[in-house]
Amino acid sequence: MRPAPLxxxxxxxxxxxxxxxxxxxxxxxxxxxxxxALAVLGVLDAWRLRxxxxxxxxxxxAPVLPLGPEATVALHLRNSTRRSQPLHLHDLHPGGWxxxxxxxxxxxxPGGALRLDYATTPDARGQFHFGGCHALLPSPWxxxxxxxVLGEPSSTRVYPNFAVLxxxxxxxxxxxxxxxxxxxxxxxxxxTEFQELRDYRDGDSLRxxxxxxxxxxxxxxxxxxxxxxxxxxxxxxxxxxxxLAQDGPLAHFxxxxxxxxxxxxxxxxxxxxxxxxxxxxxxxxxLPPQQGSGGMDHLLGAGYDLHAQPLATDYLAAAGALQTHQxxxxxVIVVTNVRDEDDxxxxxxxxxxxxxxxxxxASLREQALxxxxxxxxxTLETTIRSAxxxxxxxxxxxVHETLRQEGVNVLDVRCAELSGAxxxxxxxxxxxxxx
Numbered sequence: 001m002r003p004a005p006l007x008x009x010x011x012x013x014x015x016x017x018x019x020x021x022x023x024x025x026x027x028x029x030x031x032x033x034x035x036x037a038l039a040v041l042g043v044l045d046a047w048r049l050r051x052x053x054x055x056x057x058x059x060x061x062a063p064v065l066p067l068g069p070e071a072t073v074a075l076h077l078r079n080s081t082r083r084s085q086p087l088h089l090h091d092l093h094p095g096g097w098x099x100x101x102x103x104x105x106x107x108x109x110p111g112g113a114l115r116l117d118y119a120t121t122p123d124a125r126g127q128f129h130f131g132g133c134h135a136l137l138p139s140p141w142x143x144x145x146x147x148x149v150l151g152e153p154s155s156t157r158v159y160p161n162f163a164v165l166x167x168x169x170x171x172x173x174x175x176x177x178x179x180x181x182x183x184x185x186x187x188x189x190x191x192t193e194f195q196e197l198r199d200y201r202d203g204d205s206l207r208x209x210x211x212x213x214x215x216x217x218x219x220x221x222x223x224x225x226x227x228x229x230x231x232x233x234x235x236x237x238x239x240x241x242x243x244l245a246q247d248g249p250l251a252h253f254x255x256x257x258x259x260x261x262x263x264x265x266x267x268x269x270x271x272x273x274x275x276x277x278x279x280x281x282x283x284x285x286x287l288p289p290q291q292g293s294g295g296m297d298h299l300l301g302a303g304y305d306l307h308a309q310p311l312a313t314d315y316l317a318a319a320g321a322l323q324t325h326q327x328x329x330x331x332v333i334v335v336t337n338v339r340d341e342d343d344x345x346x347x348x349x350x351x352x353x354x355x356x357x358x359x360x361x362a363s364l365r366e367q368a369l370x371x372x373x374x375x376x377x378x379t380l381e382t383t384i385r386s387a388x389x390x391x392x393x394x395x396x397x398x399v400h401e402t403l404r405q406e407g408v409n410v411l412d413v414r415c416a417e418l419s420g421a422x423x424x425x426x427x428x429x430x431x432x433x434x435x
Contacts, residue, residue: 001046010025042143049139055079055087055108057133057151067125067254068161070100075116075133075151079108086138089116092131096123120157125254126305130156159304160257197221216331231272232289233328233426234357235260238336239280239306240313245337246355247367247415253308255415256335256364261299262419263333263426268295270430275326276303279318284328286325315342315349322353331358332428333422338393340361343402350408356435360409360425363400367414369393 004013014035021031033241060074073093090103101118108114122128132149139146196215200220212219237260250258263417264274268291275289276299287302289295312338322332338346338361353359358389372389375382402409409429413421 001049001144001146004138004142004145006141007042011095014038017223023052039424043140044274045139045141045143045361048141049137049144052085052137052140052253053080053150054137054150055135057086057135058132059151059154060090060131060187061132061154061156063156065121065122065158066161066284067155067158069072070119070121072117072119073130075118076113077106077108077116077150078113082110083140084108084110086307089133091118093120094122094128094130097121098123109363122434125158125160125257125307127155127157129153146410157304159300160254160261162261165398198224215387224258230291231430232275232326232328233264233267233272234275234277234289234322234330234332235264236277236318236322236332237279237306238277238313238334239309240307240308240315240336242337242339242364244310245366245368251308252366252415255305257306259301259337259418259422260333261296261303263422264299265296266423267426268292272430274299275298275330277318277322277325278303278306279313279315280309282314284318284321286321289330290324301308315346315423316352317354319349323356326357331360331426333360333362335362335364335418337366338396340392340399343399346399347403347406349407350403354407358429360411360422360429361403362411362417362418362422363396365412370414372373 009139014031017026017031017034020026021028056078058076059075062071065071073091075089075091077087085108088103088104089104089106093099093102098121099118100120101116104116104118106116107113119356131153133151135148135150137146137148138144149169172289196221197210201208202220203220208222210221217255222383240251241249243256245252247255260276267274271291273289273291274295276285276287280284285302285306289300290298315336326332334350334353336346350359350361369389369392372385374394375389397412400412405411412419
């Protein structure tokens with residue numbers, strides 16, 4: 001409880017009257033009576049404020065929120081008293097979240113209810129907690145303000161932006177792939193799994209003709225094939241210190257996670273199973289491959305609280321762990337940021353994986369390095385920075401080329417290109433029957 005502005009002004013007036021009384025221009029008894037009356041009113045008003053029932057509050061909050069878009073939080077208030085209740089409200093949302101619509105001043109009608117909405121934007125993935133809602137209640141005579149905590153704490157989980165995944169789910173595989181930047185070549189009937197019989201079309205191979213069906217129907221009938229289903233894709237994600245770099249509002253690891261989930265949505269719709277291995281220093285988090293609609297829920301639930309850590313990634317330990325967990329041949333997509341010092345360890349890890357699996361390495365390219373390399377050398381400082389960036393990129397490309405010569409599929413991409421590049425390479429491998 002704290003004094004309200006009205007009480008402070010009355011104290012100022014009482015002090016001024018004391019100065020006047022000390023000069024003999026006001027009877028001392030009048031000043032004492034005013035002070036006593038003010039004290040009685042203050043005590044009575046404070047007592048009435050303590051006896052005033054707090055409004056009831058219920059917070060309406062989605063249990064899962066996407067990272068990026070604004071989320072709406074609803075506060076439901078109910079006044080159980082017979083008089084109106086002015087309130088000054090501020091919800092205890094997670095620190096760091098941008099908020100629009102708080103704090104708020106409202107007046108609850110006697111015995112009435114009110115709903116307040118405000119918008120907030122999560123700034124990171126993970127589990128977050130909302131405390132109670134802070135409210136300032138004025139006393140009946142406006143001499144005091146009482147601070148109350150209304151409602152119960154609640155929590156929510158922030159996932160990667162699954163709104164994008166919902167949009168992809170409403171499109172065909174071809175359109176969804178192109179919408180994220182994948183450049184696809186249409187290929188028909190080159191899979192290994194029989195799908196259906198259809199009429200012969202000009203250009204069909206003679207090997208596709210089903211002669212028994214042709215004899216029965218007295219017209220040429222061809223077999224239609226599709227890419228083999230029930231294959232397995234493993235997303236091997238670097239969660240080390242290199243993924244802490246920032247491109248735009250998101251860290252590299254958030255771009256990696258978003259692109260991996262976009263690829264997973266396409267692979268699951270193609271009938272494949274998708275698993276995850278997150279490399280956290282010398283530790284790993286393993287999610288076995290799963291198929292169907294539950295596979296995406298499993299990926300979101302297992303990876304929503306993954307964050308890049310300021311640790312060096314142990315590629316050999318991660319490769320050994322994957323070999324232990326994944327016995328069946330799979331398409332392993334390693335997403336990291338290759339540097340020249342990775343030459344020996346990374347080559348050894350990819351060589352170990354390539355003995356059993358088909359490996360694709362996606363190496364994130366930092367936009368800041370490209371900008372520095374193309375910066376005009378107008379001063380000595382910019383010339384040195386540009387030359388250093390060009391040397392770094394050349395060494396990085398040398399490592400990439402060495403890996404390509406050893407049979408590793410290498411993608412050198414920026415964050416904005418990652419989703420399209422991963423999906424494009426996955427579909428090319430699948431439609432080429434390389435797995």
